[in-house]
Every structure is written in structure tokens, then in C-alpha cells.
Amino acid sequence: MKKFYVTTPIYYVNAEPHIGSSYTTIVGDIISRYKRMRGYDVFYLTGTDEHGQKILQAAKAKNIDPQELCNELSGKFKTLWEELQITNDYFVRTTDEQHMKTVQFFVEKMLENGDIYKGKYEGWYCVPCETYWTNEEIEEKDGKKICPSCGREVNWVEEENYFFRLSKYNEPLKKHFKENPDFVEPEFRKNEMLKILESGLKDLSITRTTFNWGVPMPNDPKHVIYVWVDALINYVSALGYPENKELFEKYWPADLHLIGKEINRFHSLIWPAMLMSVGLPLPKKVFAHGWLTVNGQKISKSLGNAIDPRVLVKAYGNDVIRYYLMRDIVFGKDGDFSEDNLITRYNSDLVNDLSNLVHRTLSMVNKYFDSKIPEPSEKAEVDNQLHDLINSTIEKYENYMDKYLFTHALESLWELVRFTNKYIDLTEPWLLGKDESKKMRLATVMYNLMDSIRIIGLLISPIMPDTAIKIFEKLSIEEPEKYINNENIKIGLLQSGKKVNIGDPIFKRIDVKKWEKVIVMKKEEGKMEEKKVEAKKEEIMENVLIDIDYFKNVDLRVAKILEAEKVKKSKKLIKLQLDLGELGKRQIVAGIANYYEPENLIGKRIIIVANLKPAKLMGIESNGMLLAAKINDKLVLLTTDGDIEPGAKIS
Numbered sequence: 001m002k003k004f005y006v007t008t009p010i011y012y013v014n015a016e017p018h019i020g021s022s023y024t025t026i027v028g029d030i031i032s033r034y035k036r037m038r039g040y041d042v043f044y045l046t047g048t049d050e051h052g053q054k055i056l057q058a059a060k061a062k063n064i065d066p067q068e069l070c071n072e073l074s075g076k077f078k079t080l081w082e083e084l085q086i087t088n089d090y091f092v093r094t095t096d097e098q099h100m101k102t103v104q105f106f107v108e109k110m111l112e113n114g115d116i117y118k119g120k121y122e123g124w125y126c127v128p129c130e131t132y133w134t135n136e137e138i139e140e141k142d143g144k145k146i147c148p149s150c151g152r153e154v155n156w157v158e159e160e161n162y163f164f165r166l167s168k169y170n171e172p173l174k175k176h177f178k179e180n181p182d183f184v185e186p187e188f189r190k191n192e193m194l195k196i197l198e199s200g201l202k203d204l205s206i207t208r209t210t211f212n213w214g215v216p217m218p219n220d221p222k223h224v225i226y227v228w229v230d231a232l233i234n235y236v237s238a239l240g241y242p243e244n245k246e247l248f249e250k251y252w253p254a255d256l257h258l259i260g261k262e263i264n265r266f267h268s269l270i271w272p273a274m275l276m277s278v279g280l281p282l283p284k285k286v287f288a289h290g291w292l293t294v295n296g297q298k299i300s301k302s303l304g305n306a307i308d309p310r311v312l313v314k315a316y317g318n319d320v321i322r323y324y325l326m327r328d329i330v331f332g333k334d335g336d337f338s339e340d341n342l343i344t345r346y347n348s349d350l351v352n353d354l355s356n357l358v359h360r361t362l363s364m365v366n367k368y369f370d371s372k373i374p375e376p377s378e379k380a381e382v383d384n385q386l387h388d389l390i391n392s393t394i395e396k397y398e399n400y401m402d403k404y405l406f407t408h409a410l411e412s413l414w415e416l417v418r419f420t421n422k423y424i425d426l427t428e429p430w431l432l433g434k435d436e437s438k439k440m441r442l443a444t445v446m447y448n449l450m451d452s453i454r455i456i457g458l459l460i461s462p463i464m465p466d467t468a469i470k471i472f473e474k475l476s477i478e479e480p481e482k483y484i485n486n487e488n489i490k491i492g493l494l495q496s497g498k499k500v501n502i503g504d505p506i507f508k509r510i511d512v513k514k515w516e517k518v519i520v521m522k523k524e525e526g527k528m529e530e531k532k533v534e535a536k537k538e539e540i541m542e543n544v545l546i547d548i549d550y551f552k553n554v555d556l557r558v559a560k561i562l563e564a565e566k567v568k569k570s571k572k573l574i575k576l577q578l579d580l581g582e583l584g585k586r587q588i589v590a591g592i593a594n595y596y597e598p599e600n601l602i603g604k605r606i607i608i609v610a611n612l613k614p615a616k617l618m619g620i621e622s623n624g625m626l627l628a629a630k631i632n633d634k635l636v637l638l639t640t641d642g643d644i645e646p647g648a649k650i651s
Contacts, residue, residue: 004040005251006031009259009267010047010092010234013073014054017080018306019337020292020299024258026322027289027331027406029086031256033462034401038486043251045238046081047092048074052227053127056213066213070095083310085318085465092238094230100215102237103230107206108218109278115168121161121205124154130227132157132205136619137569148570148618162207162223169273170201176272182285184268185404186332188599189261189288193268195565204270232271236280254283262571264288287404290334295519296634298594307519315518319464320346320507326406326463333597339519343510353417354456354467355507360424361449362474362502368433373450373475374443375496382426383448387491389419390455394489397459406463413459420452450475451494458489467506474501555611556627556650558640559586564598567618574598575620581647583610589622595635607638607650 008028011021025046032044050070059066074093081088092099110116123132126147138154139146145154174197177183177190184190207223208214214224235257239248259267264286272282292299299306312321324342327349329335365371393416400409423445432442454475461468461484472480476498559578562585567573572591580586588608609625616622627638 001041002039003043003251004032004035004256005043005239005254006035006045006256007235007254007258008046009257009263010049010094010231011077012049012052012054013070013077014058016306016308017077018299019294019309019312020306022080022084022309023292023325024260024289025081025086025088026084026325028258029084029088030322030326030406030462031258031404032087033465033484037458037462037484038398042089043239044088045090045092045235046086046088047090047234047238048077048094049227049231049234050074050093050095051214051224051230052130053208053211053213054130056211057127059213067095080309084313090238092234094215094234096237098240099234099237102241103215103225103233104218105242106233106236106274106278107225107229110164110274111218113277113279115165115277116162116206117165119161119163120158121163122158123156125157126150126152126154128152131569133569139618148573150571157210159209160223161205161209162217162220164204164206164229164274164277166201166204166270166273169276170197172276173197173201173269173272176282183282184264184286184288186288188597189264189332190268192566193264196265196269196568201269201273228266228270229274232266232274235271235283253281255285257283257286259286259288261288261290287332289332292329293334293336295338295340296336311518316342316346317466319467320350322463323350323410327410328407330407331404339517343512343515346507347509347512349414349417350507351505351509353414353421355505357417357421357424357449358453358471358474359502359505361446361453362500364429364433365446365450365500366502368429368442369446371499371502373494373496373498373500374446376444376447376492378440378444380427380441380444382423383444386419386423386448386452389416390452390491394455394459401462410463413456416452417456420449420456423449423452447494447496450500451491454494455489455491458484470506474503476500554609556607557583557610558605558644558646558648558650559608559610559624559626560646561601561604561606564601566593566598567620570618573617573620574601576601576626578606578608578624579646580608580610581645583647586610586623587621588624588626589617589620590626592626592628592635592637596637604637605640605644605646607640 006028008024011017028044028046032042035042048070055070056066059069062069070093078091081091094100107116121132123134124138124145125132126149129147129149131147131149133147133154137148139148146152147154177194177197184193206226206229207217208226209223212224214227215230217223217225235254236248236252239251241248241252257267267286268288275282294307309321320342324345325337327345328341329337365373393412396412397409400406400412427445429442429445432438432445453471454477457468457471468484469480472483475494477483557580559580561576562579563577565575567575567589570593572593573589574593574596576588576590578586578588586608607627609627612623612625614621614623629636629638
């Protein structure tokens with residue numbers, strides 16, 4: 001039997017799980033269910049990351065033992081996955097004895113291979129991010145040194161560390177990327193990693209001595225192994241490496257590491273280098289997906305949108321949340337979880353299209369055949385159209401699912417759902433039912449409708465498992481859970497003679513005028529104060545008018561974006577290379593990374609202030625400033641109406 005090993009990142013237990021942290025786990029579950037349906041022996045892994053300074057500090061603040069805190073927080077993730085019907089095969093914890101033994105064994109092998117050495121580290125350290133920063137990378141605010149990633153204050157740290165010779169694996173990693181072009185997806189995430197490799201990897205500090213909540217360094221217990229090195233090793237420790245050779249050799253290497261884009265470097269560069277160091281095969285694919293916002297805003301407790309997924313599930317149902325996430329959010333890119341869009345999608349796709357199809361069909365079978373599935377016989381050309389579409393849909397659906405193109409897979413499946421609805425209109429069973437001589441033709445139409453619904457149920461099962469089971473139960477399919485396998489995804493396998501069960505519709509329409517939404521955004525603190533400030537600004541502007549000569553001092557130009565890339569270790573900044581025509585090329589740095597992906601900027605014609613004094617942001621020189629309009633949490637670049645030559649002056 002073919003095997004498939006899929007993993008999520010292990011979640012750091014310093015925050016409550018929310019819809020954003022559940023997203024990857026739901027995707028992993030969908031992939032696992034799909035692969036099982038296709039006949040694979042699947043091992044699906046998730047878990048929690050429980051070491052590091054943040055956990056120790058949080059435990060001290062609560063005056064409890066760190067292990068007690070980890071048990072409590074890890075349990076919340078475990079319980080949530082159970083309630084979301086996640087079918088993981090194992091839940092790993094970095095405080096597990098087996099895991100800690102594996103970490104020490106793994107690091108000792110790296111030591112034996114000469115890839116770890118002792119040195120001294122000096123630099124700015126951010127506790128929340130567990131990350132060191134150089135002088136060039138940090139930012140300053142109110143005289144304080146600030147982390148460019150999270151905006152919190154950093155501390156200067158000097159300590160003896162062990163270092164991993166990451167630089168040694170720069171060229172081997174380049175070679176691996178070249179020989180395995182699909183190793184990292186999506187493509188633009190791979191390109192980000194290649195740019196890091198082009199600039200050259202630096203050796204990595206892998207131990208800490210300022211705290212003791214972690215895995216001790218072999219033969220030097222005053223050092224604890226860096227939380228990220230510890231965490232990455234979970235992917236092999238969960239398979240019993242090195243003791244359980246049978247389990248490990250059965251599933252390793254991993255077929256798919258699912259991760260968020262912010263930890264791509266750790267999984268696509270550092271983890272493969274560590275595996276090279278100990279001589280283990282590399283994972284086949286790392287897929288770095290985007291971030292979720294909720295109702296257009298970053299997930300935040302203060303805004304009230306860091307919502308427990310169970311609240312959403314209670315309101316809409318588990319399958320609805322899963323369907324919406326896969327249908328409306330393109331996997332790999334950033335996406336927004338909009339409750340309004342969810343309701344629209346629910347009423348349109350699930351009520352109007354799917355639920356109505358099932359209920360209409362079963363009601364007609366009840367009316368014309370006493371609820372018994374008839375035997376098909378008399379065929380027509382429209383039947384061939386339906387069967388051709390079923391076969392092409394199965395092929396397209398499987399192709400898209402194999403490539404993790406979930407939105408495309410559902411789009412193709414819904415073409416079949418809609419055509420099956422149309423098939424009812426084309427065959428007009430209500431007219432056939434009035435003519436006894438057309439009973440055999442009516443039987444074929446009813447059978448084809450129910451057989452199509454059966455196949456739709458099978459294809460939808462990885463994403464909407466409860467809905468699939470309901471469909472099978474309505475069709476009197478025995479042992480519906482076991483029925484979900486590749487062998488049954490064929491036309492004509494519905495058993496005639498059995499009684500269907502109409503029951504209630506699978507989904508019932510939401511009345512948007514009466515429906516009470518789950519996500520109610522809190523008013524931002526200081527809103528009234530903010531309005532006063534804005535009013536004051538308007539008052540000031542009325543009294544500070546500038547003349548045309550003053551305005552002419554600002555040199556506004558059209559610039560074409562040639563290149564765009566995110567600034568390393570910054571969540572906000574993008575570096576742009578611009579063409580200003582006769583003024584030549586220009587580099588600027590802009591804080592737009594939360595609103596635009598770099599690859600979507602290339603080719604745009606934007607407006608910049610061309611005569612602004614140069615400034616340095618995270619050590620990178622910026623020669624100019626782009627113009628953008630912002631309202632609330634939406635930001636839009638000012639662009640030109642139609643093509644115009646780069647360098648054109650705004651007048």
C-alpha cells in the first residue's frame with residue numbers, strides 16, 4: 001500500500017487556539033481524508049511546542065510549574081482538534097520523554113559529524129519571537145530598541161552558545177532546490193528561500209544558557225537546545241526515531257510539511273540542513289500557506305475576532321466552516337475569513353445548489369417510486385452529457401486535490417452539482433411522471449440523479465465528511481464511513497431496490513435579516529479620542545493652507561515597479577526597485593507587506609515623492625516614498641489611469 005506522511009507545524013502553547021491556528025490543521029485533515037479515500041496508508045501528525053523562555057516566564061507569572069502550564073495549554077489544542085473531528089494519527093508534545101531523547105540523539109549525531117561548535121553570541125534578543133537581531137535589523141522607537149517583527153522591546157544578550165554550521169549546507173541546499181523544483185511551494189515562497197541561499201546562510205546559534213526550560217545539550221547540561229531546533233525534530237521523534245525503525249522507515253521521509261509562511265525559512269532551509277547533517281532523507285515537499293485575517297482585520301483579542309472555532313462550528317456546523325475555508329481562500333495565499341461571505345456562500349452553494357438537489361431528487365423518488373431506488377433502463381443523449389461530466393469532474397477533482405488546489409477542486413465539483421440540477425430541468429421528470437408509458441425513462445432519470453448525488457457525496461467527503469455521511473444515509477448505503485474509498489467513485493454503483501430516506505434538507509437557508517452573527521467586532525479602544533484628534537487635524541488644516549509655489553516643491557513622479565521582495569525579518573516592509581524613466585532606477589522601502597504580496601506588485605505604475613531625503617529602514621536605504629490611501633485597515637496604492645511613461649511628472 002502507498003504511504004503518505006503529512007504534518008502540521010506544532011503549535012506554540014503561549015496562546016489560545018483560534019480560527020487562524022486551526023486553518024492548517026483543518027487543511028491537514030482534508031488532505032489526510034482525501035489520501036485515505038485514494039487508498040493511501042496515511043500518518044497525520046500534529047502537536048504542541050512547549051519549551052522556551054516564553055513558557056518559563058508565563059509559568060512564573062502564574063506561580064506554577066512550567067510542565068503544569070504546558071499540560072493545561074496543550075490539552076486545549078488536543079480537545080479542540082477532537083471537537084473539530086481532526087483525524088490525526090498522533091499528537092506529539094516536545095515535553096514528551098520520547099521526543100526529548102530523540103532531540104538529544106539527533107543533536108549528538110550533528111556533534112559527531114563536526115557540524116556543531118562552541119562560540120560566543122552577542123546581539124539583540126526578542127523573547128516573544130525567540131529570535132536574535134543585528135544592529136542593522138532592529139528598529140528604534142522612543143529611544144528603545146524594538147523588534148522589527150513584533151514591535152516589542154529587545155534586550156542585549158551576550159552568552160556562550162553552541163552553533164550549527166548552517167553555512168556548510170548552503171551549496172547542498174541550492175543543489176537540492178535545483179534538482180527538486182517542487183520542494184517548496186507555492187513558487188513565490190520557493191523564490192524567497194532561493195534569495196536567502198543566494199545571499200549565503202550564516203551559522204545558527206542552537207543553545208541558550210539564560211534559562212533551563214528545554215532539552216539539555218548532550219554532555220553539557222548548562223546549555224538547553226534552542227526551541228526551534230528542538231521543535232523541528234518532532235517530525236522524526238513522532239515516528240519513534242531512532243528506536244522504532246519499522247515505523248520510521250515506513251513513513252519517513254515526510255510527503256508534506258504544512259506550515260505558515262512566517263516559518264518557511266526554518267522548514268525549507270534549517271530543517272533540511274539538519275537532516276543532511278545526520279544523513280536522513282529530506283521531506284518531499286514543504287508547503288507554506290498565507291495568513292488569515294478575520295472580517296478584513298488581523299486576528300486580535302482586542303478586536304474580538306480571535307474567535308474560538310467551536311463558536312463558529314456551533315453556529316454554522318463543522319462542514320460549513322471547512323467548505324468555506326477551502327472554497328473562498330486560495331490555499332497558499334493570504335485570505336480573509338468574512339462571516340458575511342460565509343453566509344452568502346452557505347445560502348448559494350450549500351442550500352440552493354447541493355441541499356435542494358438532494359431534497360428535490362429524493363422527494364420525486366418518493367412520489368413516483370414509493371421511495372425505492374429504481375432500475376435504470378431507457379437512456380437518452382442527455383444521460384451521456386451527465387456521465388461525461390461526472391467522469392471529467394472526477395479526473396479534474398483528483399488532479400486539483402493532488403496539487404492542493406482546493407478552491408479549483410470545489411469549483412469543478414460544483415459544476416457537476418449545478419449541471420445535475422440542470423439535468424432535472426432538461427429531463428422534466430414531472431412530465432414523465434404523468435405518462436405511464438414513460439415510466440422506464442423516468443426510472444433512468446431518477447437513478448442517474450441519485451447516482452450523481454452519490455458520487456458528489458464521495459468527492460465532497462474529505463472536505464465535508466458529515467455531509468457525505470448524511471447523503472449516504474439518505475441513499476440507504478450501508479456502513480457509510482467504510483463506503484468512502486476510491487473503488488466506489490464510479491458511475492452505476494448505486495444499488496437499486498433500496499428505500500431512500502428523505503428526512504430534513506441537509507442545509508436550511510439562513511435569513512440574513514434575522515440571523516445573529518457570531519463575530520461581533522469590538523469597538524477599538526480610544527475611538528472617541530481618535531475622532532477628536534481627527535477633528536483637530538481638520539481644524540489645523542483649515543488654518544494651514546499652502547500656496548501653489550510651496551506645493552511645487554514636492555516632486556511627484558510616476559514609477560514602474562520592476563522588482564519587489566519582502567525585507568527579511570520584517571512583517572511590514574517590502575523593498576521595491578523602481579524605474580523612473582530619465583531619472584533612472586530607484587530603490588524605496590515601504591510598509592505595505594500586510595496589504596500586498598510582492599509578486600502582485602511587479603509591473604504596477606505608482607506615484608512616489610521623488611525628492612524626499614533618503615532614509616534607512618532596517619539598514620536598507622530608501623530613496624523616496626510611495627503614495628497610498630488608507631481607511632480603517634484597508635490600504636490602496638495610488639496608481640495611474642492607463643499606461644504612462646515611468647518618470648512622468650505629476651502636475
